[in-house]
Amino acid sequence: MQTIDRESAGSARVAIVGGIHGDEPAGVRIVERLAAELSPLDLPDGEATDGDAESEGFVRLILANEPAIEAETRYTDADLNRAFPGDADSDEYERALAPRLAAELEGVDAVLALHTSHSAPPPFAIYSDLTESVRRTVTGLPVDHVVDAGGLRSTTLDSAVPHTVSIEVGRQGSEEAVAFGYEACRAFLRAHGALADEPPTFSETVVVEGREEVPKGGGEPRVHYANFEAIPEGAVFAEDDVYTHRVEEPGVVPILASERGYDDIFGMYGHVSGVVKPPGEGELRVYPLDEPVGTGDGDGEQNGADRSEHAE
Ligand SMILES: [Zn+2]
Structure with a gap:
């Protein structure tokens, strides 16, 4: 080290x-x-x-x-x-x-x-x-x-x-x-104030709860959804000759999704649980989204726009 x-x-x-x-x-x-x-x-x-x-x-x-x-x-x-x-x-x-x-x-x-x-x-x-x-x-x-x-x-x-x-x-x-x-x-x-070349910028960040690894079996691997892209209920996230991973609940997104990157997994399932707000904007916790989850490519500020007013 x-x-x-x-x-x-x-x-x-x-x-x-x-x-x-x-x-x-x-x-x-x-x-x-x-x-x-x-x-x-x-x-x-x-x-x-x-x-x-x-x-x-x-x-x-x-x-x-x-x-x-x-x-x-x-x-x-x-x-x-x-x-x-x-x-x-x-x-x-x-x-x-x-x-x-x-x-x-x-x-x-x-x-x-x-x-x-x-x-x-x-x-x-x-x-x-x-x-x-x-x-x-x-x-x-x-x-x-x-x-x-x-x-x-x-x-x-x-x-x-x-x-x-x-x-x-x-x-x-x-x-x-x-x-x-x-x-x-x-x-x-x-x-954290350690570099003063320009002011820091903060924005809401979407929190995805990591849930479980998605195992790989063998044969030709196919992954159908990208990282943080909402997987519709009933859709197949990934499959090979052994597994067909069909998602049966809403709000599931892939994390570290990859066809050939890992020997034993296609990646992980995550669940969008809300947003964390910048320092000084409300309490230290994850705020639930009250709009449909899995807006993977939207930015945090958009997600926050429809919710109750911020403190400032
Ligand atoms: Zn590493």
């Missing part, structure tokens, strides 16, 4: 983590670019940054899984993003790395973890626990959708480290993923 501390424009202590998966070069390149652009952290008397200190803010940039990055493989022994909380004494590299990474993020006010996938755009965010910091991150990122993974696994970074949001920035290995992820990181830094 490599940790690079940089100057923050404000008092927040924020972190961006790339290279959780070694075969996702976008996160590594984005972290390296930010490290080159942001000013070194100027500490009095050469003191090391102490995450517990009440002092000024910092931007902590982390390359998580260096051996896997070096080998250009997702992991060496175990998937790091399925290994939390981990075990410092484990012989498996990633299980031992997990608590070290969590320690680097202890006391940090906001964490953004960078990922890419085999699935098609649009990019989206993921959280497990909606805190004020997470709300600020999610509504400050240039994404229309956030997946609430709180009901899924408890072994991911965003479930193990408070105030963490993961972001899928695009297709694995693509230049678009690097370009988008870089802009998303700058938006994240602005949202």
